[in-house]
Amino acid sequence: MTKYRRTNRLSRAVRIAGAATVTTVATGLFSTGAANADVFVPLPDGQKYGPGVTLTHVGERAVISPSLAANGAGRVVWVTGNAIADVSVTPEGTIGPTNGPGNAPGTNNSSTHGVSQISTGYVVGCQVSIADDAISAGVSGGVNVSGASLGGSIGLQLGPGEVRFVSLDYKDILKPGVYAVEYQDAEIQVQGCAGYAQARSYTVVEIIGDDYSKTTLYGMPFSIG
Template identity: 60%
Template sequence: MTTIPSTGSGVLKRSFGVVGTTVAAVGLFAPGTATADVFVPLPDGQKAAPGALITRTGESALVSPSLAANGAGRVVWVSGMVVAEVTDTPEGKVGPDRGPSNSPGSNNSSTSGASQLNTGYVIGCQVSISDDAVSLAAKAGLAPQRGSLSGSIGVRMSPGEVRFVQLERADIVGPGTYSVDYTHVDMSIEGCGGYAQARAYTNLEIVGDNHSKTTLYGQPFSIG
């Protein structure tokens, strides 16, 4: 599993109690116009969390065969925006990134001492990414592959595997509106002979005495 550097850039914006991450990422290869490319518009979603509301809008995917043309790879460019309107959270203090504890429920998020919004994709190779499959993967304590919105994300998989790829996160240090906006972030899936699926996930984890973790999943879609 590798992350290939590219020329994209990211900016974290903070103003008037509103924190957002706005990124336009372009990988080594821009989305092509070949007839084999498939554009997949995806529905919006929303989920209530304790003291917050999570919303995903404008999600889409552009699926292309891998340039390797070996039948075991494909590339998908994903776009979307997730927003968490947080009305109740302790005043957080951002500390060292401890990473996932690899215990049940920690599969696709990690906190650094503050509450946190993080988003990414669940990818399955020859596995239908239904709610049951995602739940089983979560219980297995699979740690996420940390991606980067400033480059191409390489994901190597084998048949039957499920992986979480975290695109970006935002620390929540108090009530406010927190967002992550990503455009044409490309994920290259290699080694998966057979069909593959993906679906977006967004985690909102609120720390403190009334600790909670809420996940909003997107609609599954085929990536070839």
């Protein structure tokens, strides 16, 4: 179930995230002693500052299971988290693609087509380390599927060395304030990857206007088997 929350101040969890950062990742089995037990992965909170925005990701966790296909090349991960943007500067309402404030450079550089926006999802790779340099190298393709946390499932076919961006959800930012996109047990199925696979969260905030900006926060990479 996807939840959207808009408040006038950051939550207590966000304030805690700003004061301390978890540096280790622990894993545990839901059912000890079972070779194919689900693996629970708690992930650290993160925060990043950008022009006119403080971007925070809290409460992230993943549950990893073998694929029901039982073919050795598939696995399933359920992800949960809360992406929060505290936006102090953005034009109010929607701005057309050619009539932004003053028609200044930067107005038309938004991929959101006229409105500031927060979006969140996951980068998933097969037999490749999903570090910042791998992402920025441009080797990734996109799987633009929204609403997985509403009860659907995202299926990926990944070969060795392939990386995909999976979009979970987004929220338009129509004026300054605090915006959150929360997802719970969003299911991502990976097939075709016989080697190891990794995933990591991403959250992007685009601020439109004369001074266009894009702020991206990546989570910690974790193994999905």
